[in-house]
Each structure stands twice: as structure tokens, then as C-alpha cells.
Amino acid sequence: MGGSAMEWIVAQQNPLDSSPVESSQAAGSIPEIVIILIILLMIATVVALVTQRLRIPYVTGLVLAGLPITEVFSRRIGLDPSLVLNLFLPILIFEAAINTDISRLRSTFKPIALLAGPGSIVSSAIIAAIVKYGLGLNWIPALLIGIILANTDTVSMIAVFKEIRVPSRLSTIVEGETLFNDAAALVSYNLILVVYTTGSLTIVDGIKELLIVALGGGLVGAILGYLSLPIFTRLNDPLSSLLLTVALALGTFQIGQFLGVSGAVAVVIAGLIFGNLGLPRSSSASDRMSLLSFWEYAGFGVNTFIFLLIGIEINPIMLWKILPAILLVILAYQLGRILSVYLLLAGLRWFDRPIPMQWQHILVLGNIKGSLSMALAVAIPLSLTGRDFIIELVFGGVLFSLVIQGLALPSLVKRLNISPVSDAMQETGQLQIQLIAAKAAQEELDSLLKSGVLPKAIYEELWASYQARVAQSERVLRDLYNQYRAGQLKSDRSGLDTIRRQLLLAEKGAVRYALRKRIVPEDLVQPYIKDLDEKLLSLEDD
Known part of the structure; x- marks a missing residue:
């Protein structure tokens, strides 16, 4: 290529x-x-x-x-796997990680872990088995196809979620799955290549290799993420902070790869640490916005080039010649996704809040492939028999998912109507936005006054104007809450349940912290935490 x-x-x-x-x-x-x-x-x-x-x-x-x-330019351009894996992928992973709230990730960790862990393994195995016996391939090529096409790229799903309101728990599950799914795919892919180059690998050695690569990557990411925090707090220049985050994202990946551990896992952990522990330490809201805006633009730009290059890379004429084999591959990865989602999430109700069936339909149709699948296909060693055939199969599957499933996804989300919005919910959301924005502006005014930038007379005038907005929003929200308590807004629980969930999670974290410090006895903590878990399970999905 x-x-x-x-x-x-x-x-x-x-x-x-x-x-x-x-x-x-x-x-x-x-x-x-x-x-x-x-x-x-x-x-x-x-x-x-x-x-x-x-x-x-x-x-x-x-x-x-x-x-x-494809053939318009005088030079041959396409999707270079080294460029994707060493530059584009760390940028996309870091951008997703710094925007991920660990508290929300923790509350949805069980379904995310099921889908990104056992789910990807089950899906890979099903795809590999169908491809091996349906196309007569050897196990190594079949397993590589299984791992590559079990990976999901949720850029299309997230784009749909920005236009159509969905419960935040579903959005968090989708973002969390792709965050850890990319890392899991890279680890599994490299493990299969080890088997291919060495000729054999025992189960014990395989598990040991997986643990070393994954846990080692997490350790590298944690160390570099925490080391970046004191540097970030000492940087008063937002441009220097941007350079630090770029170095952290790209450097963490390269250091992880150099040490023989997962660079993708390292970037995930470093991004989560920096986004949840570093950004809140910034004294200026404008600096935080500049940094987040930069990474939003970087992610958007990278995705733009990636998907445009995907289209340039794909040759429809070549895919048409092997259409029956591509259709079998499409059937295989769809079946793998269907079984992994519906079977695994059916057992979730035994230890966590169940996932509504409508959400599961979206998770199945949102099984869209993207840049990582194509990059991994092109990165297959030249010595592997049937490499070109594997690449064409993967490209065909990616093209189908991006075009057919990508076009069908928005209409499905709308038709399922998984997050109906009433007038009261719409009004509540607008008031909450106004309240949050006004409170943040008042905090910034306090900071400007203390730094001497703003005269007190102007400060008091501006602060009073924001306070009037705060008082109005609080009054209307209180009236809506009273209506809810009186039973007049029974269908509009989700907004208040979101707040209750945050409070219950805060209680749970505080109690567990006290237990770790040996402040409270464990025999009293466990019943209290169990009661908190029951209250969390009783809340509506947000």
C-alpha cells in the first residue's frame, strides 16, 4: 500500500x-x-x-x-499505519481521556469493562471462527481479522449524540468502551504477532504477556501523568501548558512502546489523571477552556484527515471482485457484536443497573469500524501469507460500517426516542445552564478582584447582575422541584436523579476513604455502602 x-x-x-x-x-x-x-x-x-x-x-x-x-493526485497518498499509530492514535486517545470524568467512568465501569474486555474477546473469537471455516484461512490470519474487526470506532456515534439528546450514562458507556477498546485491540494484536513470529505461545505465557503489557502500560501512564501535574501548576502561560499536554500525549505513547508495554493504555491513564487532577488545578477558567478547545480542534482535525484518507485508500473496484468474502466478514463481525452485547449485558442485572434493550440496539448498530482497524490491517507483516486479501476484507468491512451503518444510526436513535424531552425538562435544563454559568462567572470575578485586575466598584456591579440571574434561576428551579415532590412531574425524575446520584457517589467515596484511613470500622461501613448501592440502583438512568 x-x-x-x-x-x-x-x-x-x-x-x-x-x-x-x-x-x-x-x-x-x-x-x-x-x-x-x-x-x-x-x-x-x-x-x-x-x-x-x-x-x-x-x-x-x-x-x-x-x-x-484515489487517482486524482500525481502522488499516491493513503493511510500510513505508522502515522496513525504513532501520531493520530495518541492524539485521539488523549483528547477522549482528558474529557472523561472519572466519577462517571467509575459509575459505568462494569458495562464498559464487559464490552471492552470479555465482549471484545467473544466478538474476536466468533469473527475468527466464521472467517476461518467460511474462507478457509489459517488461524493466525483469522484471529488477526477477528481482533481488527472487533474494535469499534465510535466517532460516528458521538457525533450523533451531539445532535440528538441521549442519556448521559449511554454516552459515557460508548466513550468508555472505545477508550479501552483501542488499547485492548492493540494489546491483543501484538500478542497474535508474537505467536506468529515465535511459532508458539503457551496459555500461561500469553496471560503473563498480557498482564505485563497492560499493567505496565497503566503504570507508565500513571507515573508520567502524576509527574506532569506539578509542572502544569507552575506554568502560568496557557501556550506552554498546551505544549506540555502535547508532549505528555505523544511522549507517553512512545515511552510505553520503547519499554515494551502498551503505549495506548499508558496514554489512557495519563490522560485521565491529567484531565481529572490537573485541569481543576488551573487558576484561570479561560486557560482551561483554551487547553480543552485546543484538544477538541486537534481531535477534529485528526479525524477529518483520517476518514478522508480512508476513503482515498479504499479501491471500490478491488472490493467488488471479492464481494462474497466481504459479505461473509460483515456478517461475522455483526454476529460477533450481537452475541457479545446481548448475551453479556443480559447478565449485568445481577451486579449492576441493567442496560435498557433500546440502548443495546444502539450499541449493536453503532458497531462502526474506523482508522485503527485499517491501520492495523496495513501494519500486518509482509511475510504473512494472504496479507493483501486480509487488507481488502478489512477495508470492505470498514466501508460498509461507515457508510451503511453510519447513515442508518441517526434515524435509529431518533426512532427509539430513548430520551424524551418534556417542556419541564427543557426548562429545567436551561435554568441549570444559566445557574452554572452565572456561578462560574462570579467565581472568576472573585479571582479578578483578588488579583487586582478589577476595581471593586466594577466588581460589585457585575457581581450583582450575575446574582440577579442566579436568584431567578434558583427560584424557578425550586418551584419545579416542589412540583416534582407534589407528584405533578412524575415523568421528569431524571434530572433530579442525576443530582442524587452525584451525592450518593460522593457519600460512597467519602466513606470508603474513611475506611482506608481506618477512621471507621469495616463492619459498620459495609452495610452503609450496601444501602447506598441499593439507592443508586433505584434511580432512573440519566
């Missing part, structure tokens, strides 16, 4: 390794590369306008736009 435009740029940055003639040729190619990048950006802009007008997923539009321009 061909390299990418970015790969050529890297290749041109070693003039000492080439002759003067080669150097001049390299210098002459730079404008062409810049022109290609500009054209790709213009195509992405047009796609954004068209998809907004047609109300279809942006990433689906990018893939479709990339299909007809």
Missing part, C-alpha cells in the same frame, strides 16, 4: 542522508505536498457544508468524498 503525504514530509527532513540532486528534488516536492494538503482541507470544508445540509454524519461524508479521488 502507498504512504501518506505526511510520510513524505518526514522523509524529506533528512537532507544529510541524500545527495545534492535528491535534496533539490525533495525541496521541489514540498510545494506539491502543501497543495495536496490544501486541496484535502478544501474538500473537507465542502463535505462539512454538504453533510450539514443533508443532515448525514460528517465522517460518512468524508469517506464517500474520498472514494472518487
